[in-house]
Amino acid sequence: MTATAPGGAGPGGRSAVPYHETTEDDYAATYTARLDITHVNEETAVLSGACPRCGCACAYVHTRRTFRGARRRLGDGEIPVHCxxxxxxxxxxxxxxxxxxxxxxxxxRR
Structure with missing residues (x-):
């Protein structure tokens, strides 16, 4: 689930930033400040927010179980997220x- 700004422009109609694989120390804090988490089931959550680099709306689906095996609930731990x-x-x-x-x-877990 993703969102696109009209005309391929960034938020507010600004020019879109060029693609560049990068990270910054403040990206996680910026992203989580206004993050919405939807728990789909015990194993899947959708993280919806704005990308800290380009400002565009983006959603990231996190699934704990990638391979068939023992069932685990979403829990503590860092997960990689990308725009x-x-x-x-x-x-x-x-x-x-x-x-x-x-x-x-x-x-x-709360």
Missing amino acids: TCATGHPGRPEGEAGCGAYWNVRLE
């Missing part, structure tokens, strides 16, 4: 999504 927006970032490789930004988010 998944559909905005047309110049220089983005064919078949890729997002602007190239990535960061780690800690999921905690």
Whole structure:
């Protein structure tokens, strides 16, 4: 599930930032400040927010169980997250999504 700004532009109609695989120390804090988490089931959560680099809306689906095996609930631990927006970032490789930004988010059971 992703969102695209009109005309392939970034938020507010600004020019989209060029695709670049990068991370910064503040990306996780910026992303989680206004993050919405939807628990789909015991193993899957959807993290929805704005990319800290390009500002576009993006959603990241986190599934604990990648391979068939023992069932585990979402729990503590850092997970890698990356921008998944559909905005047309110049220089983005064919078949890729997002602007190239990535960061780690800690999921905690409450």
